[in-house]
Amino acid sequence: MxxxxxxxxxxxxxxxxxxxxxxxxxxxxxxxxxxxxxxxxxxxxxxxxxxxxxxxxxxxxxxxxxxxxxxxxxxxxxxxxxxxxxxxxxxxxxxxxxxxxxxxxxxxxxxxxxxxxxxxxxxxxxxxxxxxxxxEHPTQALLDLYTMKKTFGEIKGLTVSIIGDILHSRVARSNLWGLQKLGANVQFCAPDNMQAPELAEHAPYVSVEEALQADVVMMLRVQLERHDKGFIRSAEEYREHYGLTVERAARMKPHAVIMHPAPVNRGVEIDDELVEHEKSKIFAQMxxxxxxxxxxxxxxxx
Known part of the structure; x- marks a missing residue:
């Protein structure tokens, strides 16, 4: 060589x-x-x-x-x-x-x-x-994988929902490749104009309700500057339809965890009370x- x-x-x-x-x-x-x-x-x-x-x-x-x-x-x-x-x-x-x-x-x-x-x-x-x-953002995905492995013992067989702006997300892509190689099931959840069509053959797009039933619910940061480009009408509307609210989190499985690559828009993609909730691994990820x-x-x- x-x-x-x-x-x-x-x-x-x-x-x-x-x-x-x-x-x-x-x-x-x-x-x-x-x-x-x-x-x-x-x-x-x-x-x-x-x-x-x-x-x-x-x-x-x-x-x-x-x-x-x-x-x-x-x-x-x-x-x-x-x-x-x-x-x-x-x-x-x-x-x-x-x-x-x-x-x-x-x-x-x-x-x-x-x-x-x-x-x-x-x-x-x-x-x-x-x-x-x-x-790609490989070290972010690696620390996410490491967090999941520490939490569940192994990654194989886990279902991971990635929710948010998949279209622009390097975190979603690196996690997709890494999780699938380690045997996890990956699914996406995103508004129509934030979906990456080329990734649909690798992981399905599901509803918010279905996404909440995963072992790991990973929220992506909303780029608030994309308001101007028409990707989201308002932070409030995004939270209403795709945000991890306290009410939605209550419907997660008892053993499931919340993840986020940070920095977090509190009250937009995830409610403030959930950032340091017992289900949250956000600071552990960091x-x-x-x-x-x-x-x-x-x-x-x-």
């Missing part, structure tokens, strides 16, 4: 192309890191990791940064809003520049779809996808992001 191929296998671009065994291995390694009592280990001492965020996400960047620092890596944070990319420099040139300066891996988040795969063919350091357009990202970064640099 050539050096280039070895590097390419250490990228994490999405879950669609990962084998089931590889996903299971990452989950197992995350469990190892979660079990460690020491907050910081010298596992990646002397390694430089650049967090390259061409699209804002404070929560995801902090999670990666905590993971990197816990592994003993040197961390470089790059924000496009304060960079030369705003002046016209291409994303490729920026990544290539950081590569030439000697980074060992890059965590990258961007809006353009398809560009990350092109970068991975040209850049010789491993790249980790922290979200690209509406394509905590699980750190050991998952430790496993992913370690995989890239091992």
């Amino acid at each position: 050539t050096k280039t191929n070895v590097t390419y296998e250490r990228h994490l671009l999405g879950l669609k192309q990962l084998e089931r065994e590889e996903i299971a291995s990452i989950l197992d390694r995350a469990a190892y890191w979660e079990s460690q009592t020491s907050k910081v280990t010298p596992r990646l001492e002397g390694k430089f990791v650049a967090n390259m965020f061409f699209e804002n996400s404070t929560r995801t960047r902090f999670s990666f940064e905590v993971a990197e620092k816990r592994l003993g890596a040197q961390v470089l944070n790059f924000s496009a809003a304060a960079s030369s990319v705003e002046k016209g420099e291409s994303i490729y040139d920026t990544v290539r520049t950081l590569e030439s300066m000697g980074i060992d891996a890059g965590v990258i988040r961007m809006k353009p779809i398809g560009l990350l795969a092109e970068l991975a063919e040209k850049i010789k350091v491993p790249l980790i996808n922290a979200g690209d357009g509406n394509n 905590g699980n992001g750190v050991p998952i990202r430790m496993a992913v970064i370690e995989r890239a640099l091992s």
Whole structure:
């Protein structure tokens, strides 16, 4: 195997192309890191990791940064809003520049779809996808899988309902690919103009009532700025028809859990009282992001 191929296998671009065994291995390694009592280990001492965020996400960047620092890596944070990319420099040139300066891996988040795969063919350091357009968000799905595995013991046989704006959701796509590879049943629930038709062959679209009968009810964040584009008429109307209200949550199965990739629009896709309800795993998901990202970064640099 050539050096280039070895590097390419250490990228994490999405879950669609990962084998089931590889996903299971990452989950197992995350469990190892979660079990460690020491907050910081010298596992990646002397390694430089650049967090390259061409699209804002404070929560995801902090999670990666905590993971990197816990592994003993040197961390470089790059924000496009304060960079030369705003002046016209291409994303490729920026990544290539950081590569030439000697980074060992890059965590990258961007809006353009398809560009990350092109970068991975040209850049010789491993790249980790922290979200690209509406394509994939693999580490979010991995932490969701990890949360489900910790809750239920295994993922195989679970029914997972993903409710919300499927059309624009990279979280829904990564979860679909990862859950199905681990043997779960996935179903979607969305308004007609928020459905992704190309995904219908992989998972059925069901009513809200049917979606509530799953083992996991995963609510997606509503992009309130899409009011202007006509995807939703109002936050209130969305809540009325597709939000997880207290009344709807009462109809969930006794053992079922509520999940959400966060940040949460309280009172829109989910009622405020449910965010920290006993059924909710939302803050547990955020905590699980750190050991998952430790496993992913370690995989890239091992």
